[in-house]
Amino acid sequence: MSPKIxxxxxxxACFTKTITESDVYTFAGISGDLNPAHINEEYAKTTRFGGRIAHGMLSAGLISAVIGMQLPGPGTIYMGQELKFLSPVRIGDTVTARVQVASIDEKRRQAVLETTCTNQDNALLISGQAKVLLP
Incomplete structure (x- = not known):
């Protein structure tokens, strides 16, 4: 008999973090994504954003923190994630990743989760949906 869901x-559940310059440089080093839009202020000033922006996947990683640590929590395994990047994240922005359970397949021990990231002004930065294998 499977454990209860x-x-x-x-x-x-949600997780909030202020994105620092150190976060951006660390993520660039870990991921190998050295796009100047993220790490070169002079170049980034010439882009449509007028300055550096954080990597989209850095912010999306906060969704992973919610899923893996809070809801559903430790032992949860990602099966897929759809993301729409709607607004840039800037250094100094406070990002809140939120996960909400949309559906549960008890037989397969899977769930579909609505996922979002917003900033300190409640602007929607990322929206999407994750499919996970429950612990």
């Missing part, structure tokens, strides 16, 4: 449809 301990999440419910509509349940949500």
């Amino acid at each position: 301990n999440i419910t449809i509509g349940q949500s």
Whole structure:
């Protein structure tokens, strides 16, 4: 008999982090994504954003923190993630990643989660949906 599923449809959790310059440089080094839009202020000033922006996947990684640590939590395995990047994240922005349970397949021990990231002004930065294997 499988262990009981301990999440419910509509349940949500979030994680908030202020993105620092150090975060951007560390992520660039770890990922190998040295795009000057992220690490070169002089170049970034010439782009449509008028300055450096954080890597989209750095912000999306905050969604992973919610899924892996809070909801559904430790032992959860990602099966897929769809993301729409709607607005840039700038150094100094405070990003809140939110996950909400949309559906549960108890037989397969899978769930679909609505995922979003917003900034300190409540602007929607990222929207998407994750499919996970429950612990």
